[in-house]
Amino acid sequence: MAGGRRVRTGSSALPPPALKMAAITMRLPVARKAVGPSAPRGGEKHLVAPGDTITTDTGYMRGHGTYVEEEKLIASVAGAVERVNKLVCVKALKTRYNGEVGDIVVGRITEVQQKRWKVETNSRLDSVLLLSSMNLPGGELRRRSAEDELAMRDYLQEGDLISAEVQSVFSDGAVSLHTRSLKYGKPVPLSDREVISRLRNCIVALVTQKLMLFDTSILYCYEASLPHQIKDILKPEVMEEIVLETRQRLLDLEG
Known part of the structure; x- marks a missing residue:
């Protein structure tokens, strides 16, 4: 008894509401099963390191990045295994370009030599473009002279970018190029690319503003866009301004 009141004690007594604690869920650590590498698309492609055995099947043909030893096909570089029918090769994860006949490449002229140009193609050795392996300006087909x-x-100089096709591969791995087709040769210069880009954006602006496309409207729009940068032509406010000027010039033309 305390102060005329009976105090109840014991384990059955509940704690005051303020002392209640929220329930917490806890998980004990468990050993997880080792997860093997997921199978890549294609099922058979996988990564290998130099010296790894790719297959012991003698029916496969050896491709790039592989060699045969004790009737095993072994990887000589680190990369992904690729199979085309019976041909097995390893595509290196990071490597210099190894040219193959028929490849189409983009390279930069690094040096003008006698009857040839040296071309940088990200290969181990400089590639070569012979004077006899390129189209002369105008597409002339004739024997090259001393004047050429x-x-x-004048045809190609240091720093020029060219597109070319691999004609042959020398024994040391150097690549010989040719540009005998009209689809190869010196890429379009920056000034021409800028004109093409500006024309393209002007046509988009005219279409967006629902103005008819014909030679005069495109010309007027191009001229109206000259004070602006090419990328700004597609901004709504710039587009509206140049098309409005184009529409006004067309109205003045009609009288």
């Missing part, structure tokens, strides 16, 4: 040799820097 003297004018080589």
Whole structure:
């Protein structure tokens, strides 16, 4: 008894509401099963390191990045195994370009030599473009003369970008290129690419503003866009301004 009141004690007594605690769920650590590498698309492609055995099947043909030892096909580089029918090769994860006949490449002229240009193609050795392996300006097909040799820097000079096709591969791995087709040769210069880009954006602006496309409207729109940068032509406010000027010039033309 305390102060005329009986105090009840014991384990059955509940704690005051303020002392109640929220329930917490806890998980004990458990050993997880080791997860093997997921099978890549294609099922058979996998990564290998130099010296790894790719297959012991003698029916496969050896491709790039592999060699045969004790009747085993072994990887010589680190990369992904690729199979095309019976041909097995390893595509290196990071490597220099190894040219193959028929490849189409983009390279940069690094040096003008006698009857040839040296071309950087991200290969181990500089590639070569012979004077006899390129189309002359105008697409002429004739024997190269001494005058052509003297004018080589007029055709291609240091720093020029070219597209070409691999004609042959030398024994040391160097690549010989040719540009005998009209689809190969010196890429379009920056000034021409800028004109093409500006025309494209002007046509988009005219279409967006629902103005008819014909040679005069495109020309007027192009001229109206010249004070602006090419990328700004597609901004709504710039587009509206140049098309409005184009529409006004067309109205003035009609009288």
